[in-house]
Amino acid sequence: MCGIVGCILKENKDVAPILFSCISKLEYRGYDSIGIATYDNTINVKKGKGDIETVNENLNFEDMKGDLGIAHTRWASTGRPTDANAHPHMDNSQSVAVVHNGTLENYTDLKEELIEEGFTFKSTTDSEVIPNLIKKFMEKGKSLEDALRKTTEKLKGSYAIVAISKDEPDKLVATRKDSPLIVAYGEKGYFVASDTPAVLEYARDVIRPDECEVAVLTKDGIEIHDKNGENVKWESKYIDWTPEMAQKEGHPHFMIKEIIEQSEAVKNTLGQKANIQKIIDEIGDVKRICFVACGTSYHASITGKYLIESMAGIACDVVIASESKYTARTWDEDTLVIFISQSGETYDSRMALKEARKTSKTLAIVNVAGSAMTDEAEFVIQTQAGPEIGVAATKTYIAQLTAIYLFAGLLSKNGELIEELNKVPAYIDEAVKERETIKELSKMYTFAENIFYLGRGFSYPIALEGALKLKEITYIHAEAYPAGELKHGPLALIDEKVPVIVVVPPGEDYDKTMTHIEEVKARGAIVLCVGAKGDEKIAENSKEIIGINPEVTDIIAPLVYTVPLQLVSYYVTIEKGYNPDKPRNLAKVITV
Template sequence: MCGIVGCILKNDEDVAPILFNCISKLEYRGYDSIGFATYSENRIHIKKDKGKIEEVENKLNLSNMPGKLGIAHVRWATHGDPSKLNSHPHVDERKELAIVHNGIIENYLEIKEELIKEGHVFKSDTDTEVIPHLIEKFMNEGFDLEHALRETIDVIHGAYSIAAISTKEPNKIVATRKDSPLIVGIGENGYYLASDSPAILKYARDIIYPEKGEIVILDENGVVVHDEFDNIVNKEIESINWTPEMAEKEGYDHFMIKEINEQASAVKNTLTQKEHIQEIIDDIEGNIQRICFVACGTSYHASLTGKYLIESLAGIPTDVILASEFKYSANTLNDKTLVIFISQSGETADSLKALDIANQTSKTLGIVNVVGSSITRRAQYVIQTQAGPEIGVAATKTYLAQLTAIYLFSALLAKNEELVNELDKVPDFIDETLENIDFIKGISKRYNYARDFFYLGRGFSYPTALEGALKLKEITYIHGEGYAAGELKHGPLALIDEGIPVVVIVPPGDSYRKTMSNLEEVKSRGANVLAIGSADDDALKEQADDVITINPEIDELIAPLIYVVPLQLIAYFITLEKGHDPDKPKNLAKCVTVE
C-alpha cells in the first residue's frame, strides 16, 4: 500500500532531488503523508509531514536536503491516523538510524510492550516504529546493520519491505522484504531501491528482484545480496522495456484519461502473447478438469468474464473466488485443477497467500502486468499482459489487457479460431468508441446529481455492469451497484424510484430481448435510463433517456472488451464535475500489499 524508495549515488551530488522524482512516481501507492531521510556529515536529516507530495514539498522543500544517499516514503495509513508523527521515516532513540517500511507488522503490540519494558520510548501510533527500536537494540548488542536487520525480521511477523540507514555505517543502505514488493535498480550514476519500477525508470532499467528474507546492501560500489545463511546470492539482472515516458502524463490532465486512451494499444500488445498462451495450453491440455480464477476488485470482474467464456466455449467447470476468501475453498483443489491468478501488480497480498496454497496441489497460472513481480516468480505458468505501467489507482487499461489475455486463453483452449480472429478487430473498435468522448462527457454531466447508480447486464455483460459500478464508486464516491438484470425482481427493483440513474448494457445477442424487458421495468418505475447499445438499435433509442452507441458489429460475446470503455469515461467525467482527483481516490491505493 505504501511506497518506498532508496538511492545511493556514485558521485557527491545531493540525492534529494532524485528521491523526490522517484517517490513522486509512487504517489499512487499512498498519499496520506511523505517523508525523506538523507545522510551527510555523520548525521541523518529528516523531513516529513502529512499531506500529498506537492503540499509537503511546498511546505518543507524536501528536494533540498544534503547527502548522497537517502530513503523516502509515501504512506497509506493502516496503523495510526495520517499525521506528521505517524509518517515515515521512523527513527531510533538517538536518531542514529532511520527506516522506511511498506507492509504490516502483525505482532507489533507484543514487541512494543516488551521494548517499552526495556526502556524504549515510542512517539507514533504505527506498527512500523517497532522496527528501528529492534534494530537499535540488536546493534547495541554488537550486531552490524545488516545482521541487526536480520535479527529483527526473525522477530517480526507480517508483510514488509524495509530499507534502513545508520550513522554507525555511513554510505550504505540495507533492505529486505517479505510479501511486500521491493526491486533493486542498477543505474549509471547510482543504485536504487523501490516498491515499483515506475519510480526508477528514469535512472535505472536493469533490475534485480530480491526474494523473501534476502538482505540487500547498497553502497557506492554496487549491490550485494545475501541469503539467510550470509551467502552471496548471484542475482539475475533483468531489463525493463517500459520507457520513462510511459509513466508520465504526456499532456493529459490525469493518468486515468491517458490510460483509457491507451487501451487499444494495451489490447493490441497483449494479443502478441498468442503463441506463448498456446504453448501453455499445449502443456496442460488433457490434464485439467476444472479451472478456478482467484482475484480481487477489477481483476475479479475480469475473472467472471473468464468463467462465462471458458464454460460456454470449452465446457470446463470454472469457479471464481475472491483471493481473501480462497482458503475456505482450498480443500476442493487437486492435480486436475488449474488455478488462474489475475493481478495487475503481481504483488496483491491475498492473491500471494492463495497462490502458495494452490501450488501445493494444483497447476497455477498468473496473468500479471508487472514484469518480475512475486506472482510471476511463484506461479508455474505466466501470461504477461502488455499494458505498460498503470499509474491511476482505478484500473482501466490493465483491465482490458487482462480481459484480452483471458479471451485469448479461452478461445485457444476451445480451439475457437473465429473468436481468435475477431479479437484482432478489438483495438479498432476501442478507438472508434473513444471518438465519442465529447458526447459521453456531455451525457455524464447530466448525471452528476445522483446519490445512487444502478448498472444492469446479462450474461457476458453482467461482469461489465459490476466493473462500471466499481469505477463509479472508486473515484466519484457515488454509491453504485451492478446487478445481473434477471435479479431485478428478486429484491433490487424495490430500490428503483423516480430519477434514479440506471445504466443498462444492451449489446446485440441472445440476451438482448430479456435485457430490454428489464430496461422497461426500471423505466416504468421512474428511473433515468442511460443505455449502451448498438448504433442501429432504434428500439433502444426510443426506450432509453440517453444512449451511448457502439459499432453494431460488436455482439455480446466480445462486448466486454468495448462496452466497458464508456463506463470508465462516465465515472471519469462525473468525478471531474464533482471536483475530485480521479488518479488519487480517497482511502484507496494502487497495490494492496497487506491483507
C-alpha cells in the same frame, strides 16, 4: 501499499533531489504523507502529512544534504495519517532510520517489550518498532545488516524494509517478506524501491531479491545475502519501459490517457497468442479451472468463467482472493488455478497462490514484468498494457480480458473468436471517439446518490466493472445486478431519483434485457443504455443512449462496452471536481 525508495550515489553529490523525483513517481500507489531521510554526518529527516507538492512547499526536501538516503509515501493502515506517523521512523538515539511497507501482526507485543526496556515511541504505527529493534541489536555488537536480520526474525506479518544508520554511514540494507521490493542500478548509483516506475529515470536494470534475503547497497555496488549472510548470485532484468511511458503526454489526467491507450494495449497483448498456446499445451488436460482475483481483476475472472464454460465445457469457479482459503481445500492435481493481478504483487492473491502451488497447476496473468507472482506461478501470461498510473484500472483491465479471451479461444479451439479479437482495437477506438458526447450526457448524473447498473450474461461483468469505476472515483454509491435479479429484491429501490445504466448489446439476451428496461421505466427510473448505434428500439426506451458499433456482439462486448462506462465515470468525476487519478482511501498496489 506504501511507496519506498532508497539510493546511494556513486559520487559525493546530494541525493535528496533524486529521492524526491523517485518517490513522486509512486504517487499512484496511494498515500497520505511523505518523508525523506538523508545522511550528512548525521541522519536528517523531514516528513509530513499531505500531498507531495504541499509537503515539499513547507519542508523543501530537495535542499537536504547527503549522498545516501531513503524516502517514503505512506498509506495509513496502522495509525492515523499524521506528521508523527509519517515515515521514515527513527530509534530513540536518532541513529537508525527506517522505511517500511507492510503490516506487523505482533507489533503491540514487541512495542510493550521495548517500552519495558526503556524505549519510547513518538508514533502510533507498527513500523516504529523496527528502528528500535535494529538499534537494540546493534548495541549488542551486531552490524546493521545482522541487526536487520535479527529484527526480522522477531516480526510476524508482511514487510519490505530499508534501513540506514549513522554508525555505518556507507550503506543501505533492505529486505522483504510478502511485500514487493526491487533493487536497481544505473549510471548515478544504486537503488531500492517498491516498484519499477520509481527508478526508471535513473536505473532500468532490476533485481528482485527473494523473500528474507538482504540486499546491501554501497558506493561499490550491490550484494544480496541469504539468511546466513552468504552471498547469493543474482541476475538483473532490463525493464524496457521508458520514463516517458509513465507521463501524461498532454492529457489532463492519467486516467483519460490510459482509456485512450486501450486499443494499443489490446494490440500488444494479442501478440501473446503463441506464448498462450504454448502454455495451454504444457498445462495439458484439466478437469476444473478456478480463477482467483480481487476488485477489477475479479470482474475479468467472471468473464473468463463464462467464456471457458460456454466454449470449452470446463467447470470454472471464480473466487475472491481474500476468501479463497475455503475453496483452496478443494484444489487438486486436476485443477488449474488462474490468478489475475495488475501488479503481480497483490497480497491476498499471492497468499492464495502459495496455497495453490501445493496441490495444483498455477497460472498468473499479470501486467508487471518480474513481479512476485511471475516468479511464484508455474505459468505466466504477461499482459502488454505498459505502466498504468491511474489508481482505477482501465487499460490493464482490458488487457487482462484480452489475455483471457485468447486463453479461452485457444483452449476451446474457437478460431472464429480469435479472428474477432483482431477487430477489437478498432472498435475501442470508435468508442473512445464518442467521449465528447459522453462528457455532455455524464453531467446529468452528478446529482445522483445511487446508480444501478444492469446486464445479462456477458454484460453482467461489464455492469459490475462500470459500477466499481463509478464508486472508486466519483464516490457515488453504485450497484450492479444481473438484470434478471431485479424482481428478486433490487426493484424495490428503483424510483425517479435513481438512474439505471443498462448494458444491452446485440445477442441472445437482448430481448430479455429490453423487458428489464421496461420494468425500471415503469418505476420512474432515468435510463441510460449502452447499445448498438442506430438501435431504434433502445432509443425509444431510454432517455439517453451511448452507441457502439453494431458489429460488436454480446460475446466480445466486455472488451468494448466497458470503455464508455469508464468514460462516464471519468467525466462525472471531473464534473464533481475530484481527481480521478487519486481516489480517496485507495491505492494502486495492495500489498497488505
